[in-house]
Amino acid sequence: TQLLEQSPQFLSIQEGENLTVYCNSSSVFSSLQWYRQEPGEGPVLLVTVVTGGEVKKLKRLTFQFGDARKDSSLHITAAQPGDTGLYLCAGDRGSQGNLIFGKGTKLSVKP
């Protein structure tokens, strides 16, 4: 069974700090997506990474796909209260074209 494990489960930091959250698996994924979910809303896609070793930047967010395509990280520089939310990673299971989600990292950025 493919599993995606995210760590840490919870993270509470002060505005301006940097942080990294992780998404790990023993399985290889053809692509991996990161979503952010805010209370009362559905998840919203942040980025998709496809190539092993790929790095993508979205303003203060940096996403990296592991060389072996089994893991990924999300680094936030100078976190802001608006970054607060649940960060979910999701891996493509391949031929069926559907996703498996990790349980998420709940981030709280205090002003």
Next chain:
Amino acid sequence: EAQVTQNPRYLITVTGKKLTVTCSQNMNHEYMSWYRQDPGLGLRQIYYSMNVEVTDKGDVPEGYKVSRKEKRNFPLILESPSPNQTSLYFCASSFDGAGYPGSPLHFGNGTRLTVT
């Protein structure tokens, strides 16, 4: 506005009373899916559909039914709800299969179901 619309947003019902949660998308997407989200368990896929009249079980299909008679709609049916189906449900759609690059999942805003 491109969106996935779920109804209702909140629903309280009793054990055994059949209910339907509707889902509609206006983006002409081929792929649609239902997830449930529970504390400590994350998002788990219930059913998905790659196209009209094509549906497949996800990871937790027991107690649920779906249908895909037309491209835009993908209702979730609970024939005999039980308390363990109390959860937050999300419908999602994408152009060409979830996870494919360039085909992100678009989620609805969720339906919070309570079964007493």
